[in-house]
Amino acid sequence: MIALVDLFSLAAIGAGVFFFFAGTVGLLRFPDSLTRLHALAKADNLGLGLVALGLLPRADTALAALKLIVIWALVLLSGASTAQLIGRALRRGRK
Amino acid sequence: MMAPDPTTPGGSLLVLAILLPCAGIILSFVLGGRNAERVALGLTPFGFALACAIAFHVASAGKPVVYALGGLAPPLGIALRADGVSAVMLVAAAVILTAASFYARAKFATPEGAPESRIALTFWIMLQAIWAALTIIFVGGDLFNLYVALELLTFAAVPLVCIDGRPETLAAALRYLLFALFGSISYLLGVALFYGAYGTLDIPLLAQKVQSTPIVWMAAALMTGGLLAKTALFPLHLWLPPAHANAPAAASAVLSGLVVKGSFFLTLRLWFYVLPALPAAGAANILGALGSAAIIVGSVLALRQARLKLLIAYSTVAQIGYLFLVFPLAMGAHVWSDIGWSAGVMQILAHAFAKAAMFLSAGLLAEALGHDQIARLGGAARALPMTFLTLGLGGLSLMGLPPSGGFSAKWLMLQASVASGQWVWTLPVLAGGLLAAGYVYRILTPALSEGDIVLKAPPKRSREAIALGLALIALALGFAPQGFFDLLEIGRPLAAGTLR
Amino acid sequence: MSPWVLAGLVGAALVGLGLYGLILHPHPLRKLLAFNLIGSGVFLVFGIVARRGAAAGFSFDPIPQAMVITGIVVAFAASALAVALILRLHAESGRVTLDPEAWTKPDDGAAKS
């Protein structure tokens, strides 16, 4: 039973690492700021989300689990909003 | 486990002396407007009284007054400790700060019913902050607590430099800030190493433990380097002249007379109280050599200045140099090191009073004439006799002519050099005196010459009297009785943590 | 190599780098950044001192750690004051140079007291 939980953790965290990797590649390889923004916004949110998901079964207390979820939610919110802010700013004046 | 509480009778005075200006800062900030000035001026007599009471306690007990905050003995708690030198410095600071406060009313007073102004609020609060910071520096017994005090001093002094808001003063303040920040962080790194080596930052406890190890030398070097930058010892003096010459006169007097002495005082604390056990003759000679260079370079540059306030500021660079001769002249436990010690403290005091008096006079002069160009002072002495009397008397002390505190200091330095066989230090002392004579005459000669001078407004008598009073104190120091020098020895460790 | 040794070496490197930048950069904001590097290097030294002092059931000595917290706040306050000065200097004069020579005007003798 324990092993199954571990397996789930590993799978989720591994997938998370992959998304971080993908995000970085996008940030480096994509041709212009807007596409790079696209890569970043999708990838790092999913990456962190999967890591948090993988850690969730390992949380000792409900509060610890709640913190994981809140952290993810906060980053998701920030990521989405800043992506929009940067996107608008980019469209308005190339800077 | 817990050490006994080392608090002595009168110890609570130390806490009150620090908390009084802190409370003043808080009250001034909240009440604002004219109240800031009222609070600052209203607290000066109490601050002065507390300083005198502490000095009285130290002198009558013949040993340091101590207070352990929170009833917790060091190393866990913080102790405050006033010895003979602290007591003298507290009183001197109280006198100069009080004088500067009353002198500054003419410029920084808020008229009845007027709204709060930027310069007034800043000036009165920062003046109290300088008082608080210096008090902690003089009585602090814990190296980290002293770091906080150093920062307090920086944050108080920098805005005073640029209080008039001109770009050149902003640049000077910024330079000063960067030097001061470098100084504090370097000091703090030394503190970290001391803690890492001995697990305490209490000065007497450290003094018992320190040994001549690389860690201790590194810590000492870092702290000294930082403090030198703050004290503006040559070659780290570049920030001082523009900063001190551009501040308003009352602030310049406090900055030049007292604030640089704060970091110098900590240098003394470090070498004579924390590290008396170290074989530091080499370090002392380096400091003495830098001091000598400062005397020569500062004096020569003072000779070349066209503006009176810049001349006085460069003279500070030179006079700071003298202070550092105390390291070779008072190091170790010798017959002559007592003389060297007395000389050093006397130089701090004489310069503090003389320089404060001169900056205040220079301020009066600039207000009366509308400029402070030395070349255009012709006839000014007849128009402003009292101001020039003050400048002359202050100059007397800077030159080291009798009877004055400056004379005592330099005479004692010569004595200590001769008695210790370190003849080489007599050269900068004598050369510095000659050069000082040069720059003081540069002020007085044109002023005493014939010339037509138009006064924009005659200075107020009371302000002239304040400056003159400080100059007279600098003179009176030359007549200090033996009891005064005995006071300076109270609580001074001789070597390896032995208390006198 | 234990983590604290590594952190200590990083701290030393940061102090060195910051010192280099502080001396060399003419721009005051760059000097401020360099100062902040020195600051964090110094705090790291406190950090390893604290970590090494683990004893009596504590995994660190709380006193140096508390000092770092005080230090970080003071360093921020210093940065804020410096930034305010730099921005004001820039707004007033359009320049940010610290060179005192640059500020000596052909002296008209109009000294402010």
Added chain:
Amino acid sequence: MSVLPFLDVALALLIVGLAVWTIAARVLFASVVGYVAYGLLLALVWVRLYAPDVALTEAAVGSGVTGVLLITAGKRLGAARAGEAGPAPGLAQKLFAGALALLVAGALAAVILILPDPAPSLAPQAAAAADGPGAGLGNPITAVLISYRSFDTMLEKVVLILAVLGVWSVGADKAWGAAPAPLGQRNPYGASVFLAQMLAPVGAVIGVHIFWVGADAPGGAFQGGALLAAMWMIAMMARITEPPRIDARRLRLALVAGPAVFLIAGLAGPLMAGSFFAFPHAFAKPIILFIEAFMLLSIAVALPALVAGPPSGRSE
């Protein structure tokens, strides 16, 4: 063989690399961004040094609020010409600075390697004192800050007041009393407003939570206050609220609340527990939490005030 050492080494190399970039970057703003990234990584190092309290402070103050301060300054000065700050340093100067920096760094590294073993520590005394005049707090760092070294902490709050006044005093005479310039643009983006509306309440709860657990777990007035300060700044950036006038009595009261309450409690020490800055053992914890609550307020107000800058003539 554990992975941890590799993690540590990677972190160390990254930090030094970013520090080098901060110093070496040609463009001012690139250097500033490098520094912000550096601050983030530093928080991880503090966790590795078993210092979550410091990590939180570093994340919030050292990286977060400082980052905003520097980015603002860097962006405003970025347009300035490169050479205007002064001539580029010559080779001799570079060699001198390099040699000095190497000397100091090398000596420091050598000295750190020979720190005494076993290390001296006040941890046992702090533990013993927790039952005595100390606090009975689970978080020893809070105990140090508010009890054993309370004097330092109070003075540091006074330093903050001076810093705020110093920043204000840089402003123009005629602007005195007015509010600092707004932190955000005139018509903030919808996304900004949305973000601030979502983030600020959650952040306020988290800030107070971190303050509250600070008595017994990592956290406290500094960390909680810094987070609250950041939330207030976010709200000001979205123009949900504006920087207050600097002559507002309430603002000034909030700024001095921490040091004032601390000072009064310290002065009352002799009546309560026989010594200045001592707290009676039975009531130590509530008194400390009471003082901390006001410190939280002062920090939460002081940090944004420091970033917002001097009063501006425009906002009358």
Added chain:
Amino acid sequence: MNEPLLAAAGLIILTVAIGLIRILRGPDDVDRLMAVQLLGTGGIAALLLTAYATGVPGVDDVALGLALLAAFATMAFVNLLETDDDETELGETEP
């Protein structure tokens, strides 16, 4: 089970570190800022992973703080971009 967590943390740090090349390369300030944003998210993930692996108390609160501040720098930056358009309001204190 702790070693894989640490390994994942190390991988994430390395990945986002490579992304930092964007700070060096730019070309725009926005690109630099995106790299910092990625570093922030990756830092939170690595922090959570090490926290669960090493069991140092209080680390999840650090991650919470970082998550809360994820959008902070970017928001300040985007705000400043607009000042190019309306200098009048956000100019210096001087007329």
